[in-house]
Amino acid sequence: MSPRRTVAEARQTRAGIIRHGVDVASVEGLDGLTIGRLATDLGMSKSGVLGHFGDKETLQLAVVERAGDEFWRDVWEPVAATPAGLPRLRAVAGSWLRYLTSDRLPGGCFFMAAGPEFDDRPGPVRDAVAGTADRWHRELLHQARLAAVDDPDQVVFELAGVMLALHTTHRLRRDPAAATRAARAVARLLGDS
Incomplete structure (x- = not known):
């Protein structure tokens, strides 16, 4: 087996571990x-998984990064x-509404x-999670400013609140009307398209 193939397999294995970790x-x-x-x-040994990351925190950071990339790809890019x-x-x-109700x-x-x-837990993992949330908030705020809405900060705050309510109502309460209610709230907030 060539070293190049071994490196490629190691990368593929690591990516699979991270994907499953998400x-x-x-x-x-x-x-x-x-x-x-x-x-x-x-179906791996603990040492086989650990060899790709070294410790749990490094694994968590890799998973946060992957989850952020997937969120951006699924919500923003389309x-x-x-x-x-x-x-x-x-x-x-x-797009965000569809993502939250897709059960992806x-x-x-x-x-x-x-x-x-x-x-409320300081450290690199919290910083990574907050960094991804901050990136999304900045993008939403930028879009709200481009849209010239009154009080972009308030619009983004309310939009995030609608999405949080949607997620909770859809996931925890299993309310079949959650997506419809969220779409109506977004339409009220941003005006009908």
Whole structure:
């Protein structure tokens, strides 16, 4: 076996561990993400998983990064070409709404779970979760300013509140009307398209 193939396989294995880690953490939280759990789930040895990360915190950071990349790809990229201004802000809100109700991750939105888990726990994992949330907030605020809405900060705050309510109502209460209610709230906030 050539060294190049071994490196490629190692990268592929690491990516698979991280991908599965995102799914596990969406349900059980980042603290529920253990080397032993991943090893069992993936049919690997603990040392085989640990060899890719070194410790749990490094694994958690890799999972947060991957979850952020996936969120950006799933929510922002599909609507990035929408004309700037209110049409793009509405498109972003719609894309976010669809993402939250898609059940793409088994535990729902990774960041809506990780935020409360790490909001008051200082350290690199909290900083990574907060950094991703801050990036999203800055993008929403930028879009709200391009849309020339009154009080962009308030609009972004309320939009985030609608999405949090949607996530909770959809995931915890299993309310079949959650998406419809959230869409109506967004339409009231941003005006009908």
